[in-house]
Amino acid sequence: MRPTPAQPPAQLPRECAQSARRPEADEAGRALAEIRKSGKPENRKSEKPREQYFPGGSKTPNSDKALQKDIESSGVRGHRYPGGVIDLRQLREDPDRARASQRARGEDVDLVDAVLSADERRRSSSVRFDELRSEQKQLGKLIPKAEGEEKAELLRRTGELSSAVKAADAEKDEAAAETQQLLRQLSNLVHPDVPVGGEEDFTVRETIGTPRDFAAEGFEPKDHLELGQKLGAIDVERGAKVSGSRFYFLTGIGALLELALVNAAIAQATEAGFTPMLTPALVKPQAMEGTGFLGQAAQDVYHLDKDDMYLVGTSEVPLAGYHMDEIIEADRLPLRYAAFSPCFRREAGSYGKDTRGIFRVHQFDKVEMFSYVAPEDSQEEHRRLLQWEKQWLSSLELPFQVIDVATGDLGSSAARKFDCEAWIPTQGKYRELTSTSDCTEFQSRRLSIRMRDGKNVKPLATLNGTLCAVPRTIVALLENHQQEDGSVWVPPVLRPYLGGREALEPVAK
């Protein structure tokens, strides 16, 4: 077998922002679709029938139709629930909403009142400063025209004012800083439909595909590490030797498999109108803080003390920071980016969990989708991201379920989160492979990203969704598509990027 130069996309979209608005008209998308179709037919006679896992024939759900149906039945289109804490005026008018949200998350409810009282102090000190400063400016203007006694008197009074203004200014700044500091501890308002409860209280939205019955097939499934080692694809011993536990090498076909997954994922995203991106993995505190990762998630983040920089746990961070401090014209929305990047996670507090293999690691690569949309479109966009994730996992022919994550298990930035969990045969349960969050205006307020809608300038909504987190996808692929002889069936979508291979074969010892 020869190594696998994947066919590159024939042409990238010339104007990516435009293509995002009209995905169906995108030339690159068509070219990529062609490439995919030209892949070899997938029938492998010796195998169990694949239809078993995706009854109804169509292995990849028709994303457009399914999406339309979903959006129409959910009444989500154009509807924006009042969201996004961080807007002080909203908080003042309806503090109960924020209190309820905090309660549902199991977070500090009193924080809301702390914010409100700090805000009150901020506003009264601001009034005091404004008045003093105004008087100072008015008197100051008279000085150059004044003479003698009058001038001396003016100088005396403005001299007094000067120190009063400074004091008022300091008090105002102090109150404003305290307000901000408290306000930023508040998590996003949860969406009203999110199931209330802890980690176990999610609801299952749907189940796609059916797990294989290995007993019926007459053999015991091996786990991903054993399979990966037999394939010469995964080396965790040397990962530990060089970098410590939860590090690994992908070797040989394992390395090629990652590249195939990444290429296929980027191809799907490009076809759907996303602008492909490669992003910085090191970011400033502002980007990390603005995306909401320095709150409760802070213990999971790597920090470089010497440089005061953070290693990103997801390219969501640089993709959200990308438009920091910008005002985006409404007609440029939605903006959709798909980034490939390394991700770093300390995995503090997960000692002893998922210690075998590469399911939970400190460093991995991921293709991530990210959207900027008008606030009223966020729910619809959330369904779209989910649909693209479903399309992806379906194209890999993995059985999975979609869950609506419960309030207590949401990240601080998410108003709502859907996870796609793939079946892991040797664990006998569904495990998270992708996750998509609707962050409403939470991140855009914190990062000062706004949209211009006619005469109005207002915050917009940001959303993110995993397309392909590589190690976990490899875990699911190896385990679900393993054969009795230790080989692994390759789904057709990956074959163009693996030199046409239909299976990964164990290497001789």
Added chain:
RNA sequence: GGAGGCUUCGCCUAGUCUGGUCUAUGGCGCCGCACUGCUAAUGCGGUUUCGGGGUAACCCCCUGAUCGAGGGUUCAAAUCCCUCAGCCUCCGCCA
């Protein structure tokens, strides 16, 4: 790592030497109105962003902040001083 230049309300730009008349100039773009068979052209007006107050709310009115960021001098800072960041040019090192 070293030296120099630069950073002004979407874009370009005046202003910085010599602090107050800067409520930041002009052009482009954009929005509105007028005029005009249509288009174009022209004329007039508007156009940074954020906070606070007035208002039931909008329009609007009053007010403060904002000239890369922070600090300092001063009655008063785009303007003077210090620190930092970013961009550009050159030098050194380097995949």
